[in-house]
Amino acid sequence: MNHIPKMQKQPPKMKKSYNPFMFIAEAFKNLWRDRVISVASILVLASCLVLLGCFSLLVVNINVNMEKLVSLNEIVVFVDYDLPDDEVQYIGQKIRVLDNVESVEFISKDDGLESMKADYAGFEDVFDEMKESGDNPLSDSFRIKYKDNSKVTTLDYNLRQIEGVRKVNNRLDLATSLESFKNGISVIFIGFLIVLFIVSVFIIINTIKLAVNSHMEEIRVMKYIGASDWFIVVPYIIEGTIIGIFSSVIAYLFQWYIYYSLEKMVATDIQMIELASFGDIGGIVALAFLAVGILTGVIGSCISLHKNLQA
Amino acid sequence: MIEFKNVKSIYKRNNHIALDDVSFKIDDGEFVFIVGHSGAGKTTMTKLLLREMVPTSGSIIVNNYNLKKLPKFKVPKYRRSLGVVFQDFKLFPKKTVYENVAFAMQVVGTPKALIARRVPAILKSMGLIDKAKNIPEELSGGEQQRVAIARALANSPEIIVADEPTGNIDPQMAAEIMELLIWINQKFGKTVVVVTHSENLVNTYQHRVIRLDHGKVTSDRVGGMFE
Ligand SMILES: Nc1ncnc2c1ncn2[C@@H]1O[C@H](COP(=O)(O)OP(=O)(O)OP(=O)(O)O)[C@@H](O)[C@H]1O
C-alpha cells in the first residue's frame, strides 16, 4: 500500500473514558421506556423461580420426612451373654471411636427387659419373674446412631470385628434401597430443574427479544456512528441483571409467603409431617434465586442481542 | 482519501450486479457529488463506504484503511473516521438535540469535560443552540438534518458521507443543507461526498460529479451537469 500518500496528521490521541454510571442509567432508562415488557419479563422470570423454588423445597422436605419416618440410621449391637461389666464398657469405648458413629447408647439387659415388658402389655408378670430369678434371656446391647448411610457396610463390618460382639442388627437392605430411592429422586429432580431453567431462559429470551427488536434501528445507528459491540451490549446486560434481581426479590417474597402459610398449616393440622424451617433454608433459597435470576436475565439478553449485532 | 479500484459488488441473494468495475479517487478536502438514476448503485456505494458490505472484487481504501481486509473488530474504529448523514436523519428519537450529539462522543469514550465544551460549540455553529433541549420530533426536517450533520461532525472525522441528505426535506431547506455541507468542506477542509439524484441540487453548484449508470461510472468531471 505504498502508493497511498500519508494522511494528514492524526488527531491527538485522546485518553478514553467511559462512565460506568452512564451504562447503568441507560439500562434503567431502557427498562422504563419498555416498562410493559420489563414488567412482563420480571413476572415471567419470578414465576419460573417460584416454580423452581417450590419443586426444590418439595424435594428437600421429602428427604427430611423420609428420614424421620424410618429412623434408619441405627444399628443395635448385642454383646456376648454374661460378660463382666468392665468388658462391656470396653466394647462401648471401642464402638465410640469408630468412624461414622454419631452416638452410642448403652442398654443393659435389665433395661432391655423393661422395654420389652412395656411392649408386651398383659404379660408383665412373665418378665417380672424372669428378672427376679435372674434368668434374663437378653444380653447387654448398644444402640448406635450413625451419620452416613452410604458408609454403613464398613461400619457393620468394623462392629463385627470387635471381640465380645455377639450379634449386629442392622437394616442394611432397607438403608440401601432408601439410598437408591433418594438418588433416583435426585436424578429426576436435577433433570426437572434443568428443564425448568431452559424454559425460563427461553421465555426470557423471547421477552427481551421484543425489547431488543424495538431498539433494532437504534442499535443500527449506534453501529453507524462507530459504537463497539460491547458498548451496545453492556446496557442490555445490565438490564438483564436488573430484571434478574427484581424477579428474584419478588420470587423470594412470594416463596416465603407460600412456605410460611404451609408451615403454619402443617404445624396445626398435620403434625405427622415435619417441614424444614424456612429460617434454615431461606438464605440458600435467596442466593439460588438471585443467581438463577441474574444468570437467566444475562443469558437471555446476550442471546437475543446476538442476531442484531451481526449487521 | 477515498479510493475505489475496480470495485464489483454483487448481491448474492439475486445475483444482481449493483456495481461493476467502479474506479475513482477522491482526494482530501474535495467536495464530490455522486449521482445516478434510481437503482444505479448509489446506496450500494454508501454501504461499501460504511463497510456494511465488502466488495465482491476490487479494493476500497478509505483513510488508509483497506476495507476489504479490515477485520470485523476494527470496523467501529474505522467508522469513527467517517461522519455519515442519512436521508431519514436517523437521530435517536428519545434523546434531545444536545444528547444526540453528545452520545456520538460518548460512544467513542470522549471525556465528559470535553463533551461539555464541544457540543455547545458545534450546536452554535450549526445554528441549533436554541434547540438543544428539544427532541427531534419537535424540529423541522431541515433542523433535524442539521442535527444529524452536527452529530456527524462531533468526532472530527476527515470525511463526511451524505446519502440523499435532502431527500426528505423541502427545496428551500435542501438548499440550506447543501450550503451547510459546502461550508463544512470549505471552512474545515473536510472531504464531503454527497450522494443524490436531485438534478437541481447538482446543477446549482460547480463541483465534481461522478455519475453512475447501471452500476458503472459513466462520467466523472468537475462542474458536470445532470443530463
Ligand atoms: N439487499 C439487496 N439485495 C439484492 N439486490 C439489491 C439489494 N439492495 C439493492 N439491490 C439492487 O441493487 C441495485 C442498486 O441498488 P441501490 O440501492 O444501490 O440503488 P440506488 O442508486 O441507491 O437507488 P435509489 O436512488 O433508488 O436509492 C438495484 O437494482 C437494487 O435492486
Ligand SMILES: [Mg+2]
Ligand atoms: Mg439509494
